[in-house]
Amino acid sequence: MTAREVIVIAEHLGGELSDITLEMLACARDVARTIGWRVTCLILADDPEPFKALPLASDRILIVKDPVLGSFNPTAYIRVLIHMLKELSPQLILLGNTSVGMDLAGPLSIGLNVPVASGCVAIRAADGGLVVMSRLLGGKLQARTEVLKGTVIALLLPGNYSREVGMRDTLPTAEIRPSPEPLGALPVRFLELVEPKMEDIDVRKAAVLVAAGRGIQSKENLAAVEDLAEALGGAVCSTRPVVDQGWLPRSRQIGRSGMTVKPRLYLALGISGAPEHVEGMKDSELIVAVNTDPDAPIFDVAHYGTTVDLLDLVPVLTERIRNLRGG
Amino acid sequence: MKIAVILRQVPDVVEELVIAESGRSLAEDEVTYITNEADEHALEQALILKARHGAKVSVLSVGGDEARDALATATAKGAEDAILVPMPFENRGDNHHLAALLTPEMKSAGYDLILTGLSAADQRDAGLAGLLAARLFLPYVGGLICVTLDPSGSVATVRKEFPGGRLGVLEVALPAVLGIQSAEQPPRYVPVSKVSQAKKALQPKVLSVPAPSVAGLPIQRLLKPEAAGKAEMVPGDVEQIADWIVRLLRERGIV
Numbered sequence: 001m002t003a004r005e006v007i008v009i010a011e012h013l014g015g016e017l018s019d020i021t022l023e024m025l026a027c028a029r030d031v032a033r034t035i036g037w038r039v040t041c042l043i044l045a046d047d048p049e050p051f052k053a054l055p056l057a058s059d060r061i062l063i064v065k066d067p068v069l070g071s072f073n074p075t076a077y078i079r080v081l082i083h084m085l086k087e088l089s090p091q092l093i094l095l096g097n098t099s100v101g102m103d104l105a106g107p108l109s110i111g112l113n114v115p116v117a118s119g120c121v122a123i124r125a126a127d128g129g130l131v132v133m134s135r136l137l138g139g140k141l142q143a144r145t146e147v148l149k150g151t152v153i154a155l156l157l158p159g160n161y162s163r164e165v166g167m168r169d170t171l172p173t174a175e176i177r178p179s180p181e182p183l184g185a186l187p188v189r190f191l192e193l194v195e196p197k198m199e200d201i202d203v204r205k206a207a208v209l210v211a212a213g214r215g216i217q218s219k220e221n222l223a224a225v226e227d228l229a230e231a232l233g234g235a236v237c238s239t240r241p242v243v244d245q246g247w248l249p250r251s252r253q254i255g256r257s258g259m260t261v262k263p264r265l266y267l268a269l270g271i272s273g274a275p276e277h278v279e280g281m282k283d284s285e286l287i288v289a290v291n292t293d294p295d296a297p298i299f300d301v302a303h304y305g306t307t308v309d310l311l312d313l314v315p316v317l318t319e320r321i322r323n324l325r326g327g
Numbered sequence: 328m329k330i331a332v333i334l335r336q337v338p339d340v341v342e343e344l345v346i347a348e349s350g351r352s353l354a355e356d357e358v359t360y361i362t363n364e365a366d367e368h369a370l371e372q373a374l375i376l377k378a379r380h381g382a383k384v385s386v387l388s389v390g391g392d393e394a395r396d397a398l399a400t401a402t403a404k405g406a407e408d409a410i411l412v413p414m415p416f417e418n419r420g421d422n423h424h425l426a427a428l429l430t431p432e433m434k435s436a437g438y439d440l441i442l443t444g445l446s447a448a449d450q451r452d453a454g455l456a457g458l459l460a461a462r463l464f465l466p467y468v469g470g471l472i473c474v475t476l477d478p479s480g481s482v483a484t485v486r487k488e489f490p491g492g493r494l495g496v497l498e499v500a501l502p503a504v505l506g507i508q509s510a511e512q513p514p515r516y517v518p519v520s521k522v523s524q525a526k527k528a529l530q531p532k533v534l535s536v537p538a539p540s541v542a543g544l545p546i547q548r549l550l551k552p553e554a555a556g557k558a559e560m561v562p563g564d565v566e567q568i569a570d571w572i573v574r575l576l577r578e579r580g581i582v
Contacts, residue, residue, distance in 0.1 A: 013493075074468055099469075099487065102445065102454055102470065103457060103468060106422075106426075106456070106457020106458035106459075106467065111461060116423075116452045121552075137338060138340035138448060140344055141551065142550050144546070144549075145544045145547055146547050187466040187503070189498040190497050191497060191498055193494070193496075194486075214341075244368070245513045246512065251492060257470065257508070264579070264581055265576065295343065295551075297552065299558040299560070300552065300557060300558070303558060309565075313568060313569060316565050316569040317568075317569040317572055320572075
């Protein structure tokens with residue numbers, strides 16, 4: 001019988017492993033060391049060079065090499081992964097709860113006939129199986145699921161394990177293989193990766209960010225938020241719904257598919273704190289959250305919070321700051 | 328060109344979420360439903376494609392009685408076909424179950440494009456679109472903010488979000504299933520009077536197929552998250568809070 005195993009499906013861009021890959025390795029190591037399982041980091045790439053000698057916290061690095069795997073093509077990934085995972089037969093398959101991982105989870109689940117837990121924030125070994133904690137309903141609730149036998153695919157939410165723990169001092173063994181499946185004539189083709197357009201300001205460079213969420217209610221109310229940001233010498237950014245409404249350009253969106261920021265001050269106005277937003281701002285130096293819902297998950301990451309109505313607070317606060325600055 | 332859109336009724340997370348006595352689900356009577364936001368965007372994207380290419384849009388609405396209202400709104404917006412997919416409370420949020428339930432209908436209808444939201448607020452397993460694609464042996468790409476079709480209607484070009492605001496441009500041969508994050512424009516507004524009219528005229532086909540035995544992982548316990556940290560909540564009225572924030576920012580040298 002082969003050793004029990006955790007497989008981390010690596011994500012990478014431009015020859016570098018993404019942060020979520022290191023976080024998944026930290027999670028895998030945490031699970032594996034308590035019960036003596038093996039950890040394999042499975043990397044699909046066209047060029048194995050950047051990955052074959054990395055000090056990752058895994059027992060081995062397995063690289064599948066093919067020119068088609070140079071950019072993310074979900075159909076190519078799925079073809080290779082179903083073959084490899086059937087062969088490796090692991091107990092736990094870790095994917096990122098990301099743009100890449102979410103494309104793979106469903107087809108892998110059906111192809112391998114294994115269940116999926118999404119939005120995972122913690123996974124631990126217990127009673128010969130696994131206990132998985134997941135966030136759902138905008139991060140407001142958490143679900144506990146036990147997987148006592150068989151294999152499970154877990155989608156790990158970014159930001160819950162330390163990237164540093166995903167590395168170690170020694171090099172794991174590395175093995176490079178050609179694709180076990182032919183990757184010609186795929187129904188999906190990756191054409192290009194487009195870098196974000198910085199049409200106006202780069203929110204990643206702002207020391208003070210005033211962030212507007214759904215609680216802002218209308219585009220008209222954004223003017224008051226702009227005034228406050230100006231008084232503070234900062235910039236306005238937002239959650240996805242505000243951008244989706246067309247009230248702010250996409251370059252101002254903070255979170256999973258937007259920007260990651262670490263300003264000195266992040267003033268979160270009317271933001272519920274869904275995991276996909278929190279991913280992009282949780283490392284800010286000082287987070288002050290304003291939300292009328294005392295159960296909003298934003299208060300789990302904020303340093304200070306208040307439940308007053310942001311529409312009442314913003315003009316008063318702007319005036320105070322202006323007075324202070326003599327404007 | 329035939330396009331199907333799947334709309335799911337999900338708990339409105341802006342409302343208070345009450346856990347049932349069993350500790351394994353929400354309390355059914357306490358849930359306020361809304362149409363899953365990303366699914367609304369999928370509908371909008373379908374209607375944009377309809378305007379550009381003359382596609383026919385069918386909407387499948389999943390849930391209880393509230394799913395009928397979503398169908399009425401969708402037809403008022405311009406969808407042609409309305410299909411109601413009744414889903415008992417205990418199976419909501421289980422995309423493995425829903426994908427298995429929808430597969431025969433999707434197969435027989437022969438849609439060129441199936442659109443739904445990338446994920447649903449109440450889901451605990453994989454996204455519906457990827458599961459459905461695998462069951463139908465169709466290609467799948469998700470996390471999309473734009474879909475365009477070539478004039479022949481055989482290929483879609485999609486824009487997929489990657490971290491850091493990057494966008495991947497991919498080409499997908501049709502038929503395909505796509506997971507929409509947001510449409511090219513905000514979901515359109517439709518006047519209440521038009522929705523009321525659509526409600527009166529609505530005669531949806533009701534999908535009545537035996538419930539599949541397929542299910543995702545069961546939840547053992549549903550609980551409020553244990554936060555690693557918790558904000559220090561500052562009491563007071565607006566004036567007091569404003570003074571307090573100014574003091575804090577001065578202490579930190581921010582103003």
